[in-house]
Amino acid sequence: MSEEINELLSIILVTSGSRGYKLLFKYPFESKERPDKGKGRAKNPYAVKIAEDFKRIKDQITTSQGALVGLSDESLAFHLGVKSSLLCGEKFNIKIEELRFIGFPVLLDDAPENKTGHKISSFNVIFVLQAKHGPWVVSCYQDLAKQLSVALKHEEERCQYLSIQAKIMSTVYEEVSSLPEDMLSSPFESIIQKSELASQLQQIYDSLNQQGLAQLYINHWIEINFCLPHKLHYLQSGFRSFKKEPESIEKSLKSLRPYHGILLLQSQSVLLETLPVDCTPALSRLVQVANPLRSLQTLALEADLSLFQVFQLVCHLVYWAKAVVIYPLCETNIYVLSPMANTHGSSKLVEDFTQEFPGKSLPVELSEFSFPTQLRDTHTMLSNIGSTDMKVSMVVWMLQRHLLIQLHQYVFFVPRVRRRKHKISDETTKVQIVSDDWNIFDNSLQRSPSFSDAASVTSDESVSLSTPGMLVAQLSKSPSSEFTAESSLTTVTSEENKMFWIMQESVFSNLTGEEKECILHVPAAKNMDDLRMFARLFPYFCGKNHLEEIMYFENLRRSQLLTLIEKFKEVLILCTYQDPTA
Amino acid sequence: MSGTIKCIFYSEFHPTAGPKIAYQVPEEYLSKEHFDAINIYIITKPELQTHLITVNAVGHKIIGCPVRIEDKKYDRNALMFNCCFMFENQTRTARYEPIVKKLASYFRQLELESGFLSDEKKKESIPVILQDILTKLNQSGSCGIFINEFCTIDLKLSSNKEDPKPVQDHDVPVFTSDKPKTMYTNWDLTTHQVLQYIDGYNHVAKIAAEADIEINLVKACLQNLVHIDVITIVSIFQYSNMYAATDSIRNLATDPILQEECLKCVASKARVKPNFRDVFMLFGSLTPGLTVKGLCMRYNPRSLNIDEKKLVQFGLKNKLIRRLHGYPVRLTQNEDMPQSLKKISKWLNGNHCMDEISCKSGLNYKDLDEMIENDASIVMCWK
Known part of the structure; x- marks a missing residue:
């Protein structure tokens, strides 16, 4: 963390008005160690003005330790104080070399004439970022800039808050510049002390960089409550950077299912205290019943909320890095050390762990999860109930810090056929059909483009209606009933024929003859019930749904499912890997 | 997201009319009203000259690099111009930035050498040049435009890739496809030397030793090869290694082309193809805790016509499995x-x-x- 330069480099407040552009405040200003010369900002004494060289010029404007080098206050004010009505009320996004300026300029329509004669016609709160950050990060800051600007505009119109603050700031400027040479100090320092708005901007800068949060009231009136999810998640996990893939948060939220559970990252009491006063009571109810052993479905019942609402609240908690989505803890869960886990022998994690579990060492416990371990295997023969509890709480602790990942088992249908390649074209169309089938399921399961939608998708009804198995069951109904009618006529009651019928079912229709034969060669296929069950579960055998998901959708017990897989093991292969959406 | 160039315009500071768009292809893509709103970022104050500036406004994304040439011979003692590329709002434009900068320096050079931009007659060829750049860059990603006998404007779009990670001593380079055909002709001497030792099993330190080249040179050269997709980096093979399947393994189960390639790659004898079920089973049974040695003892891959070394290499190359360290x-x-x-x-x-x-x-x-x-x-x- 420390070696990383803050992504937010500076906050700047600029106004333009009857007396031209003014840079009212910027933070951080030059630190005292730097030689301050003249009012405003100091030029780096070593900086040589190179006009000829295209390459070296770049260095002049990029930042050194967060300060803006190479642009004077006047020039910042000129470029950032937007007057044009075409640009005001719109997102402001200018990139100059390695710096990106994000703002939301606002035009004040009918600002009343100030006594001093200076009238603010527009203002802009600007965040200066390193340009390398992706569009997602940029849009976060864009949102915050908009929130601040709109709040400030409202307060200006309500009670001229901005004008008053601007007056304070420019008075300080004048005072400082009238001081004798040797007493010159940066005007920004005294501005922070005198102006409430300036000190709030300073707070925003500090808390965004340190915690990824901004919580304040503009003029004690309008609440700003904002977070940078990527930063929160990064800080929370301590080592795993979400910066490269902020979409991963969205992705995992879209794949939320009723059988998932949540794991709070703070203790319930701490979390409840930090919730804003006006938050929905549903949220605190959910937090109170939250338990890593229960599924969301159960939590919904316990908190007396609809599943839909629980989904939305969970998304909210995850976004704010207050909780992670897990599969509820149970004995059959398999955990393994995350490839991203920090295994350093002496880190803060290790200290925290020893504090939480005295006498235990984190590296030792981590090394026990080097290989996939079922939760029930962590109990030793001699352990009593107390130590089991401790093991579980250690697992919870490690899950909260993303040190462990859960592995799931997936089933693949891979028959032993002599020639898997037929004609390639033939094969691809086949695969397309299969994937088309899946699209039906996918659409019904995860058609959601947004967070809130994600919740609605897996509400009870849609799940029960749209599971692959149900579809199969519906489809398989007609041929088998037809068959009974027909067979009673022809009085051919051979098992062979029944099998033939099942094999004609839609789920198998895409298979080649050889593949069908392979299925029929399995001894268990002679048993009608087993074969029917196999047909029912067949759509799951392509590695997309883990055992737990199949169990949930098909309402099966683990033992039933495992028995069936065992019976058809000649054509199935089990694989174990992490759920890609987790 | 990686859209095409929508428009290129050449704007200058007119001695009497101020900042204006002199030429624009296609015409009227950026209206005068919009240009006036943002012209302070295009014809800039002196402190921003030769800085790359990207403006996201008025529904467009505009990249420019303002240039100012000071000389008494100009009307206001300076010539200011900026040749800007325009894109749609959401386009990722980082890869175009070096081009804009390079074009700016071409124009600057042309002006200094032959007064290309100040001579009214010579100037008239600018829209043709811009049109040429626009079409060629959008079509092929590169262009070489003949201006005069001393200057050809060469521009090439770089790919959007991130720099590859530094290569480690113990990494093993492996060709992404069959050995490239051009390998013995076009490379520099070091690369030429290094390429001979890449067989998918030699690690970097060994390659450096055998090729008798300083190891940091080898690393730099391999990193370059990774960047242009000739090789990829996998971990060293040992029978004591452990591997785990990743979720990409399901691509293998569903993609017939990948399956074909896999069977071809992992076969121990060139003529006999192994059965796909066996291959998939071996991949599926790779799990933390089981070494390759253990895998060989349990399944005897050779009897299934599978070469375990090639199996692991194929798996790593296609990210079907990952190595446990x-x-x-x-x-x-x-x-x-x-x-x-x-x-x-x-x-x-x-x-x-x-x-x-x-x-x-x-x-x-x-x-x-x-x-x-x-x-x-x-x-x-x-x-």
Whole structure:
């Protein structure tokens, strides 16, 4: 963390008005160690003005330790104080070399004439970022800039808050510049002390960089409550950077299912205290019943909320890095050390762990999860109930810090056929059909483009209606009933024929003859019930749904499912890997 | 997201009319009203000259690099111009930035040498040039435009890729496809030398030793090859290695082309293709805790016509499996330790994997493993 330069480099407040552009405040200003010369900002004494060289010029404007080098206050004010009505009320996004300026300029329509004669016609709160950050990060800051600007505009119109603050700031400027040479100090320092708005901007800068949060009231009136999810998640996990893939948060939220559970990252009491006063009571109810052993479905019942609402609240908690989505803890869960886990022998994690579990060492416990371990295997023969509890709480602790990942088992249908390649074209169309089938399921399961939608998708009804198995069951109904009618006529009651019928079912229709034969060669296929069950579960055998998901959708017990897989093991292969959406 | 160039315009500071768009292809893409709103970022104050500026406004994304040439011969003692590329709002434009800068320096050079921009007659060829650049860059990503006998404007779009990670001593380079055909003609001498030793099993330190080239040169050269997709980096093969399947393994189950390629790659004998079920089963049974040696003893891949080395290589290359690295962690901090461990103690903090320690200390894996195994104060984390 420390070696990383803050992504937010500076906050700047600029106004333009009857007396031209003014840079009212910027933070951080030059630190005292730097030689301050003249009012405003100091030029780096070593900086040589190179006009000829295209390459070296770049260095002049990029930042050194967060300060803006190479642009004077006047020039910042000129470029950032937007007057044009075409640009005001719109997102402001200018990139100059390695710096990106994000703002939301606002035009004040009918600002009343100030006594001093200076009238603010527009203002802009600007965040200066390193340009390398992706569009997602940029849009976060864009949102915050908009929130601040709109709040400030409202307060200006309500009670001229901005004008008053601007007056304070420019008075300080004048005072400082009238001081004798040797007493010159940066005007920004005294501005922070005198102006409430300036000190709030300073707070925003500090808390965004340190915690990824901004919580304040503009003029004690309008609440700003904002977070940078990527930063929160990064800080929370301590080592795993979400910066490269902020979409991963969205992705995992879209794949939320009723059988998932949540794991709070703070203790319930701490979390409840930090919730804003006006938050929905549903949220605190959910937090109170939250338990890593229960599924969301159960939590919904316990908190007396609809599943839909629980989904939305969970998304909210995850976004704010207050909780992670897990599969509820149970004995059959398999955990393994995350490839991203920090295994350093002496880190803060290790200290925290020893504090939480005295006498235990984190590296030792981590090394026990080097290989996939079922939760029930962590109990030793001699352990009593107390130590089991401790093991579980250690697992919870490690899950909260993303040190462990859960592995799931997936089933693949891979028959032993002599020639898997037929004609390639033939094969691809086949695969397309299969994937088309899946699209039906996918659409019904995860058609959601947004967070809130994600919740609605897996509400009870849609799940029960749209599971692959149900579809199969519906489809398989007609041929088998037809068959009974027909067979009673022809009085051919051979098992062979029944099998033939099942094999004609839609789920198998895409298979080649050889593949069908392979299925029929399995001894268990002679048993009608087993074969029917196999047909029912067949759509799951392509590695997309883990055992737990199949169990949930098909309402099966683990033992039933495992028995069936065992019976058809000649054509199935089990694989174990992490759920890609987790 | 990676859209095409919508418009290129040449704007200048007119001695009487101020900032204006002199030429624009296609015409009227950026209206005068919009240009006036943002012209302070296009014809800029002197302190921003030759800085790349990207403006996201008025529904467009505009990249420019303002240039100012000072000379008494100009009307206002300076010539100011900016040749800007325009894109749609959401386009990722980072890869166009070097081009804009390069074009600006071409124009500047042309003006200094032959007054290309100040001579009214010569100037008239600008829209044709811009049109040419626009069409060619959008079509092929590069262009070479003949201006006069001294100057050709050469521009090429670089790919949007991130710089590849630095190559480690213990990494193994492997060709992404069959050996490139051009390999013996176009490369520089070092690359030429290094390429001969890339066989998918030699690690970087060994290649450097065998090719008799300084190791940092080899690394730089390999990193370059990774960047242009000729090779990819996998981990070194040992029978004591452990691997785990990743979720990409399901691509193998569903993609017939990948299956074909896989069967061709992993076969131990060129003529007999292994059965796909066997191959998939071997991939599926790779799990933390089971070494390749263990896998061989359990399934005897050779009898299934599968070469386990090639199997692992194919899996790593296509990210179907990932290697598990062992990270030894020494639990005590005291200096009291057996003589043999002293040499490697600085790597026992849990941040260095066995491959790295083995490569840096020069100890072979077996000895190293024994030393660590025999010391109760060291635990091993596999991840």
